[in-house]
Amino acid sequence: MAWLRRSSPEPGGDARNAEVLVRQRLVFLGVVLSMLSCICCSPPVTSEEVLFEDPISDLSGVLTRSGVELDTEVTSDGNGSIKIRADGPTTVRLFEVGEIDVDDTRLVYRARLRTEAVQGQVYLEMWCRLPGGGEFFSRALHAPISGSTDWVSQETPFFLEKGQKPDLIKLNVVIDGSGTVWVDEVALARSAR
Numbered sequence: 001m002a003w004l005r006r007s008s009p010e011p012g013g014d015a016r017n018a019e020v021l022v023r024q025r026l027v028f029l030g031v032v033l034s035m036l037s038c039i040c041c042s043p044p045v046t047s048e049e050v051l052f053e054d055p056i057s058d059l060s061g062v063l064t065r066s067g068v069e070l071d072t073e074v075t076s077d078g079n080g081s082i083k084i085r086a087d088g089p090t091t092v093r094l095f096e097v098g099e100i101d102v103d104d105t106r107l108v109y110r111a112r113l114r115t116e117a118v119q120g121q122v123y124l125e126m127w128c129r130l131p132g133g134g135e136f137f138s139r140a141l142h143a144p145i146s147g148s149t150d151w152v153s154q155e156t157p158f159f160l161e162k163g164q165k166p167d168l169i170k171l172n173v174v175i176d177g178s179g180t181v182w183v184d185e186v187a188l189a190r191s192a193r
Helices: 015-041
Strands: 049-055 068-071 081-086 090-098 105-130 134-139 145-160 168-191
Touching: 049 090, 049 134, 134 145, 145 168
Parallel strands: none
Antiparallel strands: 049 168, 068 081, 081 168, 090 168, 105 134, 105 145, 105 168
């Protein structure tokens, strides 16, 4: 690097000045490298606010009751899980979250899922009702699960524009086929776009 080389002092110049200049450049380089390592090695700045969560220790808030039971033995967090037996395609309404004061944000619906002998696909589905605007949905079709799986995390986002404030959010799981599905650790959060 040419700018780090010690140059010969100019005629009549002082070799000491050249050494000082090299030291200053090395200090500057050290400061820049330190700053870069802090930026590159630090986790990204994200803020997430949990708006709703249910670790599933009972079925008190679960909306759909047909084909649904509490399973205290098969659980991802030790509290219990929702066990769903589906003979055919079905949408299970898990929870509704009302009147949250958010807009211009990213909503994220996430849960842990486990499947057994699922023929078809299983995915999360979120519906947002916007006053005067209707209902809109988001589905985790980018990562559906099928067959028999151990616990996996799944999530689906919904982007709200400025002024879009949902008055009701529906959290569902869709079984587009048949089989057994367990749901645990359900959460709805908002995060930076």
